[in-house]
Amino acid sequence: MSDILIVDDERDIRELISDILGDEGFATRVAADSDACMAAINSEPPALVILDIWLKDSRMDGIDILMAIKRDNPGIPVVIISGHGNVEIAVAAIKQGAYDFIEKPFNIDQLMVVIRRAMEASKLRRENQELRKRDVAAYEMVGSSAPFRALKAQLDKLARSNARLMLTGPAGAGKEVAARYVHANSARAEGPFVSVSAAAIEPERMEEVLFGRESVERGHEPGLLEQAHGGVVYLDEVADMPLGTQSKILRVLIEQQFTRAGGVDKVRVDLRVISSTTRDLKAEIAAGTFRQELYDRLNVVPIAVPSLAERRDDIPELAAHFIDTLNRTQNLPRRPLSEEAHAILQTMRWPGNVRQLRNVIERALILGEPGGEITARELQGEAEAGGDGTGVVLSGAVATLPLRDARELFEREYLLTQINRFGGNISRTAQFVGMERSALHRKLKSLGVVTGALAGRPAEAGE
Secondary structure, three states, rough: OOOEEEEEEOOOHHHHHHHHHHHOOOOEEEEEOOHHHHHHHHOOOOOOOEEEOOOOOOOHHHHHHHHHHHHHHOOEEEEEOOOOOOHHHHHHHHHHHOOOEEEOOOOHHHHHHHHHHHHHHHHHHHHHHHHHHHHHHOOOOOOOOOHHHHHHHHHHHHOOOOOOOOEEEOOOOOHHHHHHHHHHHHOOOOOOOOEEEEEHHHHHHHHHHHEEEEOOOOOOEEOOOOOOOEEEEEEEEEEEHHHHHHHHHHHHHHEEEEEOOOOOOOOOOOOEEEEEOOOOOOHHHHHHHHHHHHHHHHOOOEEEOOOOOOHHHHHHHEEEEEEEEHHHHHHOOOOOOOOHHHHHHHHOOOHHHHHHHHHHHHHHHHHOOOOOEOOOOHHHHHHOOOOOOOOOOHHHHHHHHHHHHHHHHHHHHHHHHHHHHHOOOHHHHHHHOOOHHHHHHHHHHHOOEEOOOOOOOOEEEEO
């Protein structure tokens, strides 16, 4: 896509435009009819098409060709030229997706201005599409565990609707990733995704940031809600929103319009609202810090995003994803995890959830030696700092115990670690440690180990 295709049944016009564009540094191709035009596009899509609307002795006229281009190659801008121009033809061409319409005989300067603007608009559109692709990749949903698959199935259904979602779950679990996934797979995917972090905005500036403002000096300044028109607005941690702002947000949800700060005119918006919280909003309502009416409007479809502890099976896949992403975006070395490193990651506690896992991987890639695998030794400090307590079996106190007591302590800690590693799955734990399932059950009972990890709670020693 580096040249300009000129389509006109008059040879003199084709050659004149080609010569002019050649003098301006553009490469060109020419076609005299619709068949030659479509063949040229199919062989190598041009950067822009200059298309005569009336093509003598041609199978398709300019409007037909324009429709075919916009159907199969929507990114190619088309400038229509015609010696029989009228308002109706111009309107029809623009409606079908033409960038502009120029009458013959045209002014060369005017033609060059339109061509340069069309090329620049096409370039910006391609760059925007690339940025969107990168943005989606940065928020890709990764996993294959049962809790993850259940979440993704819910989001796939909801992406097709326009319902408001309330995402709940611990910090760092991936609530914004889920919101962006819904946006990317919805009918609003081409519209904006605007994230509003209520906790990051000063309360006294909240309404100005959300609704924008009007002033004589600076005119209209659109707020975040106006910027999200036609797309999705993500209200992150809505519990941090001041009560006064909550009532105005409620009014926007009801009326789909608002007034800018300092203004009088109503601004209409078309928004899908997705909100999230780490807090118990019913408790906030009881305490008088969150409005029941707003909760009812936002909580149309509640979605619980599982913690990383509930989806430990996804840790190796997530770690590999972060290694690949950090290699592409930050040029960090692509180092795979050793088996021992996998084991440590799966047995650690993750109060920071997926976000914490990404940080751990990033630190290992930055501080570690290039080449080779990420070893367990590199992650040992992370495991201890995570407060897991099960990663270190031997301690000074163990040396003071008789062999029988020390062995029992070791077995208890080892089996606790493995059960938590496999998310409470006794069958997988038994297979890994090399025991029959029934024998493992008996051993756990004798050691006083209570297995509660199936519900996302870690296994623990009984009384």
